Amino acid sequence: MRKVYRYLEQINSPEDLKKLKENEVRLLAHDIRKFLVQSVSKTGGHLASNLGVVELTLALHTIYDTLKDKIIWDVGHQAYVHKILTGRREQFKTLRQYKGLSGFPKRHESSHDHFDTGHSSTSISAALGLASARDLKKEKHEVVAVIGDGALTGGMAFEALNHGGQSKKNITVVLNDNEMSISQNVGGLSNYLSKIRTAPIYAKVKDDLELLLGNIPAIGKSVKKTAEKAKDSIKYFFVPGILFEELGFTYIGPIDGHDYNALCTAIKNSKNIKGPKLIHVITKKGKGYKLAEKSPAEFHGVSPFKIETGKPISLTKNLSFSEVAGNTLIEAAKTNPRIVTITAAMPSGTGLADFAEQFPERFFDVGIAEQHAVTFAAGMAAEGYKPFFAVYSTFLQRAFDQVIHDVCIQNLPVTFLIDRAGLVGNDGETHHGVFDISFLSCIPNLTILAAKDGNELQAMIQFAEKHEGPVAIRYPRGTTALDKEKSILPIQLGKGEVICDWGKDALILTVGNMNEIGVALCQQLNNKGIGATVINPRFIKPIDQHLILQHAKSHKRIYVLEDNAKIGGFGEQIRSFLNEYEVYKPVKLFALPDAFIEQGNVALLYKDCKLNQEEIFTEIYQDFTKGIIGKLAITR
Numbered sequence: 001m002r003k004v005y006r007y008l009e010q011i012n013s014p015e016d017l018k019k020l021k022e023n024e025v026r027l028l029a030h031d032i033r034k035f036l037v038q039s040v041s042k043t044g045g046h047l048a049s050n051l052g053v054v055e056l057t058l059a060l061h062t063i064y065d066t067l068k069d070k071i072i073w074d075v076g077h078q079a080y081v082h083k084i085l086t087g088r089r090e091q092f093k094t095l096r097q098y099k100g101l102s103g104f105p106k107r108h109e110s111s112h113d114h115f116d117t118g119h120s121s122t123s124i125s126a127a128l129g130l131a132s133a134r135d136l137k138k139e140k141h142e143v144v145a146v147i148g149d150g151a152l153t154g155g156m157a158f159e160a161l162n163h164g165g166q167s168k169k170n171i172t173v174v175l176n177d178n179e180m181s182i183s184q185n186v187g188g189l190s191n192y193l194s195k196i197r198t199a200p201i202y203a204k205v206k207d208d209l210e211l212l213l214g215n216i217p218a219i220g221k222s223v224k225k226t227a228e229k230a231k232d233s234i235k236y237f238f239v240p241g242i243l244f245e246e247l248g249f250t251y252i253g254p255i256d257g258h259d260y261n262a263l264c265t266a267i268k269n270s271k272n273i274k275g276p277k278l279i280h281v282i283t284k285k286g287k288g289y290k291l292a293e294k295s296p297a298e299f300h301g302v303s304p305f306k307i308e309t310g311k312p313i314s315l316t317k318n319l320s321f322s323e324v325a326g327n328t329l330i331e332a333a334k335t336n337p338r339i340v341t342i343t344a345a346m347p348s349g350t351g352l353a354d355f356a357e358q359f360p361e362r363f364f365d366v367g368i369a370e371q372h373a374v375t376f377a378a379g380m381a382a383e384g385y386k387p388f389f390a391v392y393s394t395f396l397q398r399a400f401d402q403v404i405h406d407v408c409i410q411n412l413p414v415t416f417l418i419d420r421a422g423l424v425g426n427d428g429e430t431h432h433g434v435f436d437i438s439f440l441s442c443i444p445n446l447t448i449l450a451a452k453d454g455n456e457l458q459a460m461i462q463f464a465e466k467h468e469g470p471v472a473i474r475y476p477r478g479t480t481a482l483d484k485e486k487s488i489l490p491i492q493l494g495k496g497e498v499i500c501d502w503g504k505d506a507l508i509l510t511v512g513n514m515n516e517i518g519v520a521l522c523q524q525l526n527n528k529g530i531g532a533t534v535i536n537p538r539f540i541k542p543i544d545q546h547l548i549l550q551h552a553k554s555h556k557r558i559y560v561l562e563d564n565a566k567i568g569g570f571g572e573q574i575r576s577f578l579n580e581y582e583v584y585k586p587v588k589l590f591a592l593p594d595a596f597i598e599q600g601n602v603a604l605l606y607k608d609c610k611l612n613q614e615e616i617f618t619e620i621y622q623d624f625t626k627g628i629i630g631k632l633a634i635t636r
């Protein structure tokens with residue numbers, strides 16, 4: 001049988017790579033790209049970033065022994081090639097699926113993975129930690145952080161560079177510069193890198209200078225000092241990477257990231273340099289797949305697609321919650337000049353891309369810098385603006401202190417549009433948005449809402465526009481019905497709504513999009529003779545005390561459904577609230593367990609967590625029938 005991937009099929013471990021000749025490595029790179037496109041087109045995943053790092057990963061694996069040497073992949077979305085080379089190619093059929101191969105490095109998955117990632121800008125800090133431990137243990141191995149130009153815009157990366165340069169630890173930072181974050185990269189550092197890229201001649205000037213100084217043989221001490229000084233001043237004008245040099249890193253580059261030989265040479269040479277060094281590598285995101293090269297942002301993270309057209313296999317007509325948020329803000333901004341929007345490097349994901357086009361001066365992409373984004377928003381709010389910071393729930397975790405210290409203590413009218421709340425699916429434990437209710441509910445002054453659908457999200461954004469203090473609105477990943485004909489009454493502070501009122505047995509409180517399950521349960525229970533009322537509380541904080549108290553008193557049992565961790569979630573707040581008011585009714589919480597939830601299809605994950613309609617129905621039904629069944633058993 002003809003081999004589909006002639007060279008790739010010879011690679012079962014990085015050792016096999018080392019046996020290949022130079023031209024065979026080039027053919028292997030071609031095979032890998034073909035495999036990536038074929039495989040990710042079926043499973044979905046992060047495509048463009050991986051296509052860009054094929055030669056770089058091959059070179060890293062040629063020079064380092066990753067069972068011993070430790071490579072940390074920043075974000076980790078670009079580690080597919082590393083996984084392919086380290087014996088995981090066969091598992092790509094299961095990429096990002098339930099119980100399948102993770103889309104990020106995982107220590108439990110392979111001894112070639114040395115640090116778990118998923119959130120951006122952690123790699124240099126982790127590398128420094130690993131290197132410091134190595135030195136204390138007197139071990140000998142290399143520690144390497146591979147970080148993208150986007151990830152380098154994150155505060156943690158700067159903090160680590162600051163520490164790393166001074167620590168003089170032997171670490172290598174490989175800066176993979178493709179001029180892209182998910183979208184076009186932004187910021188001063190990005191401009192600086194672009195200057196280096198466009199002036200490669202500088203590299204030669206630096207080499208020549210050093211050669212010249214090295215070659216002056218019997219140079220007197222003072223002459224040498226003066227020459228060194230001159231070199232230093234000239235360096236400011238000519239030497240690329242002076243910023244990194246001044247921070248204490250030896251700068252190597254820029255290197256063509258698709259030239260395997262040049263990469264191997266640079267990495268090999270860097271091993272002979274003591275202390276922290278940074279290898280600046282220039283790559284093309286999406287390399288080798290024309291459509292991805294042309295639109296790298298579209299192919300950053302993809303669902304299954306047709307290779308010929310690049311179009312997703314399943315198309316939906318519905319808008320995503322993110323799009324509803326973005327469109328609502330566009331409408332609001334037309335009449336309210338105080339509205340500004342902010343993203344931390346996620347203009348498309350958060351639905352702000354169109355806003356950015358229509359109001360470029362009132363849109364701010366601050367880079368992967370969630371902490372900065374929050375305080376930046378606070379600054380604008382202090383000057384009378386109405387900032388909306390759209391951010392994934394999981395990434396807002398980064399900015400907990402800024403939400404408290406810079407926004408809420410000053411009661412500033414910043415709105416957090418918390419996208420991707422609840423389980424997100426294939427990205428797994430690093431990306432599920434299941435802690436926001438817990439970590440935000442304890443913050444004074446913050447009003448928190450959860451939207452059940454697109455119409456409600458619209459109304460909530462309109463509420464936030466008028467509200468005087470800080471607001472957080474959470475909504476899930478995915479699409480939503482948006483009924484243009486339906487207009488809901490303006491949302492009132494702290495007021496929930498009764499969705500269906502079919503009896504006084506079960507009171508079901510549903511957070512956000514759990515409402516859909518609540519309504520279905522109401523019907524299902526009714527069919528079995530159990531009368532239920534469903535309340536959409538709308539506000540996680542302040543809770544609608546009157547509505548909830550009144551219904552809790554009149555119902556036999558209370559149930560809370562939420563796609564947040566049980567600990568610190570809405571259900572626990574309801575329990576303690578009812579307790580305070582001496583309503584001693586059974587309150588059962590259907591929420592996420594005290595565990596990190598793995599990756600997989602969202603429906604499957606909710607089922608696993610017993611947070612799907614079937615499981616919840618069975619439990620509620622049993623609550624109401626176990627007494628009866630018990631009695632029947634006794635009578636018999």
Ligand SMILES: Cc1ncc(C[n+]2csc(CCOP(=O)(O)OP(=O)(O)O)c2C)c(N)n1
Binds near residue numbers: 077078151182344370
């Ligand atoms: C804290 C945090 N914010 C946002 C993201 C979402 N995110 C994932 S990859 C990425 C862009 C990374 O760009 P870069 O590091 O240059 O890698 P490239 O994809 O270009 O290879 C972003 C914004 C994240 N993973 N972590």
Ligand SMILES: CC(=O)[C@@H](O)[C@H](O)COP(=O)(O)O
Binds near residue numbers: 075077300420424
């Ligand atoms: C790696 C990363 O953090 C992002 O690329 C993330 O996977 C995007 O998720 P969405 O697909 O939900 O936008």
Ligand SMILES: [Mg+2]
Binds near residue numbers: 177178
């Ligand atoms: Mg990049």
